[in-house]
Amino acid sequence: MSAERERPIRIVRRSVPDSHMQTGAWPTALPKVLTRIHAARGSSSFSEAMPKLDVMPHFSLLKDIDPAVSLLQTAIQEDRHIVVTADFDCDGATACAVAMRGLRLLGAKHLSYAVPDRAIHGYGLTPALVDELRPMRPDLIVTVDHGIACFDGVRAAKNAGWQVLVTDHHLPGDRLPCADAIVNPNQPDDVFPSKALAGVGVMFYVLLALRSRMALPSVELTALLDLVAIGTVADMVRLDPLNRALVQAGLNRIRAGKVHAGIAAIAAVAGRDLSSLTSADIGFSIAPRINAAGRLEDMRVGIECLMADSRAVAEQLAGTLDVINRERRDLQQAMIASGDVLAERAHDEDALVLCLQDADWHAGVIGLVASKLKDKTHRPVVAFAPSGNDDDMLRGSARSIPGFHMRDALAWVDAKNPGMIERFGGHAMAAGLSLPVAHFDEFNRAMQSVGQVWLTPSILEAFIESDGPLTPQEMSAGTAVALRDGGVWGQAYPEPQFDDVFEVLESRWLKEKHLRMKVRKDGCVFSAIQFNAPQRETGERVRLVYQLVLDDWRGGDAVQLMVRHRQPA
Template sequence: MKAAPRLVRRASADVSAWPDNFPALLARLYAARGATGMEQAQPKLASLLPPDLLDGMDGAVALLSEAMAADRHIVVVGDFDCDGATACAVGVRGLRLLGARHVSYAVPNRIVHGYGLSPSLVEELAALKPDLLVTVDHGIACHAGIEAAKQRGWKVLVTDHHLPGESLPPADVIVDPNQRGDRFPSKALAGVGVMFYVLLALRRHLREAGHFADAVPDLTQLLDLVAVGTVADLVPLDTNNRALVGAGLRRLRAGQGCAGLRALIEVSQRDASRLTAADIGYAVGPRINAAGRLEDMALGIECLLVDDLPRARDIATTLNEINGERRAVQQQMTDEAERALAVVSLDDTAANRSAFCFYDDQWHPGVVGLVASKMKERLHRPVIAFAPAEPGSDRLRGSARSIAGFHMRDALADVAARHPGLIERFGGHAMAAGLSLPAASLPAFERAFAQCAERWLTPELLEAEVVSDGELQSGELNRRHAELLRDAGPWGQGFPEPQFDGEFEVLGTRVLGERHLKLELGHAGLRLNAIHFGGWEGVAPRGRVRIAYRLEPDDYRGGDAVQLVVVHREPA
């Protein structure tokens, strides 16, 4: 039941706006992604959208500046993923930079408190005696928790980027580019980006009020964290987000990142001077996320707040070990999902399913999102993976991943509207969402979700595609062009990393780690090394193959070596 992807080439675009002396390959790639100049391809911070376009910003600045002036206790409430952790660190570091003297942070434990600012977390926060809560990367769906905080007399500022429900929570102020009617042109800000924007507006207000006797605090030192959270949360890298991520990457490459990120880059065995958005997505972000998945995200946030490098290295080592445990748990759960799929496949109608749900009463709720992602890639279908909210619980937590053309949060809203009471709570985005429901409701939910998918998905949407930027000429299959591609980013969601296709002769193969395939390929007189992660299917390819691939510098071999990273392979 593995979806066989179809290899298609991206439509060519007009490159006439690019100067003749600009690298032809980059002009072709940038134009195909809608960029007509460097101000769009590699935007600078000067091009950032202004903070005052965000609704609620004046109220947010007033809340924060009044709390700071009165030396009130501000508690930044984070979330248990990488975006939430970096947003929390940006909030704490930024408020302290701007002069706040009484700033703390808190983060829910996934098992103990559930998602976001819940009533149980509010009860625990009472010991801190906060005056103002600032939620980051959540809050727009935390009605009960915010109501509980308000009943205690606390002020609440929500900074979030998730889509709101039918009603807004009773917070004092909400800053969320995705709330209805918001004027901010970019709806792609991550939670960490929203918090950074709040700090930009607060700094301007404090500067105009004569608050800074000496130098105005430099908030660009927070952009390393903004870049990591933005990339890890898989939000589209539109022009505004690329400006933020590009600036953050430049800081990290220059060795100017915070101690925790430098330590995480080290333990990930990445070269900071050559760091890419892909390195953040595949190496740095998962190690931060691991704390919230299996342990307590407070450890991840501590890593991002500590300034002592030896201490940061100790925490990063622990996070690396937790990430190793996470990988083992994820592999076990994914294997179990594969076995469940094999049983389902015995039903002839299974191949026609438009969506899938997976559940095991022994699964860990912190890892179901990764299982859903793996199975979504495997099937090219919307997938939701469920686990008990805690061991033995009769409540399930689900994590959903979608495919292009199927808006996951809207789908859950449709199910909730057609079947009142079936879902207890839900929230999220187009491509990812979360939900909770009683275990007894799972069969009914699965039917309702499948019916929604059948209504919304067309055969064309269910056909997986691998999109290529066309062929590379033999003179482009070299180190110079590989480095050019690496440094031409940031690449990511909405501004995809270039990948190419072509026919090659298989000159040799070798299996690595039982799952991966190392290849030696021939093309136009060249001998090229290639790696296909997860590409071993039991039989070595022979003769000629057509592959889609990324061209990367081979830093392990050094010198002029390059490597083709295969993302798709089929007979020529």
């Protein structure tokens, strides 16, 4: 969007409940700023802010966990052929690697995996994928990170004489597939307390239950936690206490060097130090390289990298992923440029929900485009590209804003217009769908109707949250390290960021898109940088929303402000 069309953004400072700051609930050695940050995110004690694995909910609370592990136990003991089918994103890839590695640790010998090609098979376990699996002669299909909406594919697998175990975390619709067992904390009547597990987390729980059933306590499933952490962060699921415990445990293993060769190799090509890896590093450097394979090429490249035990093999595959990721970035940049034009046009038409399509877009990248345009416009966005395997079909990826439940919106449209959408699924903030090209205009009108009812002025007001100002004493390298290492930050437990007014001493543009500044506050001078900054003038005084980070270029105790938003003071 052009600078003229940028929406004003309100800075909202997070409130800190007094009840969450009780003395005794937090270690006295913990910096006060960190206590305040955790309390503002709903944690009332250090143990709640930084949960351990020993407080994980028990796997027995998952509905269908007993029949699920019975299927797996019988298949292992009778040497049946287990075929894991994976989704083609990072959560699906890590879930597949966890399933393959974990089942082998628990004794499975006849084990294979398959990943659909989005252009040939479509999403998930489809009849087309079932046909391709027939020569493999599976006995048991185990879906990871998909399956809850794969009605036709599960039925085709059952008709072929195979058993099917669905493990998934996506929200179910009004009906469930005819699988032999379904493990999904979001299915009806499931009392498992955490509904935010990623697909990889669900599969990890299945393995915990299977290990217990098979009485193999010596099998170290904790060795899989680096993979669980990567997939959980990558899928941007809500980092509730369980997910924070899983991610923290995985990060601890990674930082200690107890990491699979593939993750180490991907971190190396991304220029990330394993000893200080953070959840942000996973989200911005590790996950995109794995995801790129499923977006543009074949996710088997990503899975094979995660499955590699040889350092040399892992490094070769990580190099391939890095090349694919660079191609993805170039393609994404071009698609966003054309998306800006389409978004401008939709804005002129007073669209509340931006439904955009372009015949030149790539179906593997539309989710990224939808996310970027959503951030720019503060509007729900549904981006469509040709499906790749059917000229009459569009593949859609939707991203939403707080207050507008995207999957529920699609369900409403589907209920009001039966047959318009071929299939859909997802969550509150993200969803996917298939739509006939001929139905696009009708779909757009239907989504505008939903928007007119659901999108209130308060929802449409763009805002950015802040943890308030830092004192001069807090703006130090010690604070930057404490913030980096003092929490598992991510979806629904966001990274700490602060706001204040600064005097601008210097400013200059880098590559015509990044803004480097030297700013002063209370007599202290700081380096600040804003990547992909809006092209607007910076006055003598500016209000910045920023993250306090170590300045890797200057080294030592130097810190810099990573600017997330700036506006006139």
